Amino acid sequence: MRWLALILLLVGSPLTAQTPADAAAQAADRLTAARAQLEAAITARNQVSALTETVQSYEDGLVALRDGLRRVAIRVDTLQTQLDSRSVEISRLLGVLASIGDAPAPLLLLHPTGALGTARAGMMVADVTPALQIRVEELRLQLEELALLQALQETALDTLASGLEGAQAARAALSEAISDRTDLPRRFTDDPIQTALLIASTDTLDSFADGLAQTFDTGDAAPVVQPDGSLTLPVRGTLLRGFNAPDAAGISRPGVILAARPRALVTTPLAATVLFRGPLLDYGNVVILEPAQDVMFVIGGLAEVYTQVGEILPAGAPIGLLGGDAPAIDDILNETDRSGGPAASETLYLEVRDGQSPVNPATWFALDRG
Template sequence: MTIFQFPDKQNRPAYWLAFFGLVLGLLIFFDFSSNALAQNSAEQASIEATAQLEEIQNAITISEERRQQLRAEIEEFEGDRTSQSAALIAAAQRVKLTEIEVDDIEKRLGVLLESESRIAARLENSDSEISSLLAALQRISKNPPPALIIDPSDALNSARSASLLTSILPELRQRAEIIVSDLNQLEATKNRVLEEKQQLSARYSSLLEEQLRIATLIEARKLGVVRVGADLAAEEALAEQLATEATSLGELVDTLKLRIASISEAADAAQQADNLLGNEDNPALDADLVVAALANTDRTSPAFPFASAKGYLSAPASGVVVMEFGANDGFGGVAQGTSILTRADARVVSPADGWVMYKGPYLSYGQIIIINPGNDHTILLAGLDKIDVDLGQFILLGEPVGTMGSRTIGQTITTSAGVSRPTLYIEFRNQDQALDPAPWWARQTVQTPAQAQAQPQSE
């Protein structure tokens, strides 16, 4: 009984020619697939992903025809401050929700690209093993053992070669099946990457259009401001000068009330609103009444008492919390507010109804906004790049007040992000007492560090 039966002497050359062709084909296939797919390490994949995201974003444009359509829509609101405010708040909400969707898509893309990199690494690691197996087959193909019935004297070599073949071929088949599986998985991953990129492109287009809508609305609304531009500029210059002299934000606000007419008027309006809304401590709010009150975008005073507003305020921006209230601030103290990493150029909205008590630079905070929402409370937003509201202006909950830059501005926090991403600092105070902003948000548009780490699992 023979262990392995080779073809007869007459047919043996054709047999080995075909066999060697198969081996050569396998060599070419495995060498090409493993090397072509294993081009990037995990670090390179991350760099490539970032470059691809930037390429998608940079490719987004708005046609001149669409720009004209937006201008025509906004011109319908000319002189109608109520409609302008409603449109601003709605657009800002769409921006915030779209930014959340964009963040989710970018995270999924990162996971997919990482999975692609791991598949390529597996193929690269299997390259040497496959090469060894195929080299053994090549050696046999060059020096095939004779069939036992032709040359019984070489039975031992024939048996060894046949045994080697019977052990190599199943292993080679198994490795081939694994690689085919990896290739199929890679193809599926690439298809998913393409789908996510298409979704991301659509979201980027929406963001760009809404940002243009907001900028146009803000410009249109400023045209309707009664105050003389020169007077406004003079007040802003004086406010910024006073900010350089103040030793605390409380001192700054008190000084502004005394020195600047619009701030004084805003403080009086806040006090009148408090008197009108009542002085009951933390009265319970009816959710339906809150919705109805906020729907009135023509209001010139807060829709409800700020002291009772826990669970009803709008987070000023979407992002990831990198420093929570009460945490070590990195300077040997305790954080008096919350710090959020936002997207570059993210829109910032007012967390509550209130009056702008100060806007401009302050110490190492960068561009800041101080809002008086009533009930002896103040809200500080710091780290902005551009501010779109005026001193003394009454702003509505959810109304755009400015934009972030492309990196961290000021020295409000110390984080591992360094200056690579913009950071918004939020501080609530009741007179001189700092408050945790977290319980005040109506719905979660920021992530805690634990939630940020809970990334989707790759395949």
């Protein structure tokens, strides 16, 4: 897969040529490493940890490859537009070259007005020839670059397909490993009847969180952690809506909404106890974590949930997947051609509660670093 980076190194202007090459090199390295990781993770002693890293490696590699393909598509469009706009000039240039090539060599050295005209004509041709050669060379380079890029787009389909299949296989293996996991300690055992009664008696997340804190009081068992705004977000995405920012309907929530790609892996940013998991109000599937005394991380919008109530999860442990379907390869190529990158069509809600009140997640998380 190194050829991908080598070809991309040839494209673009001198100021931006390194960027697609870097993206392609990262994609090649990460996807190659992810394939090796997947094979090793199946037999790893800690399968969950190894497979979590594998899934993230696939996600990183696919993002890098998509970014490289997007930039290649932009360059192809630029070259095609330039060639189309110069079609008349190119036709004339080809006509001149064809007429010169068809004329017998002796005639090129003669002029109807005699020796003086022949000399003047020779001087004019000598002046025009370098410029003509420059034009021909520019055209040749553009056509070669266009052919290379188009070949790259076609060949990258195999790389993209392999990466998508590998990512899906890694997610499936991770789900199976989690279902077989028995090594996590439990701080308490879930009481489903009590939890159901609590859900039925509350109509807001505030009241549910308050009731949950009283129902499962872990006391001094939870660690004390000081926030510094540097935690990695639970999903690799970007900030879509900030703290208390209203949505299109004018409704504001005391949390943030993150945009991420379909089937993205969600992990816990800190070692934490699972206080709740399951559908809640209009937040979809929710996981509530307790990383520190009187602190809760409310994570909503999951399609699949891996955790169990009462488990103590290590930092970076998988807690679920976002929904959506991975786009088809043709859709990805069309998408990269039209926009600034693959659509982050799924959303995750993140709320942080300190004591009995929600606080700005920026107090804990680096929101600008997805």
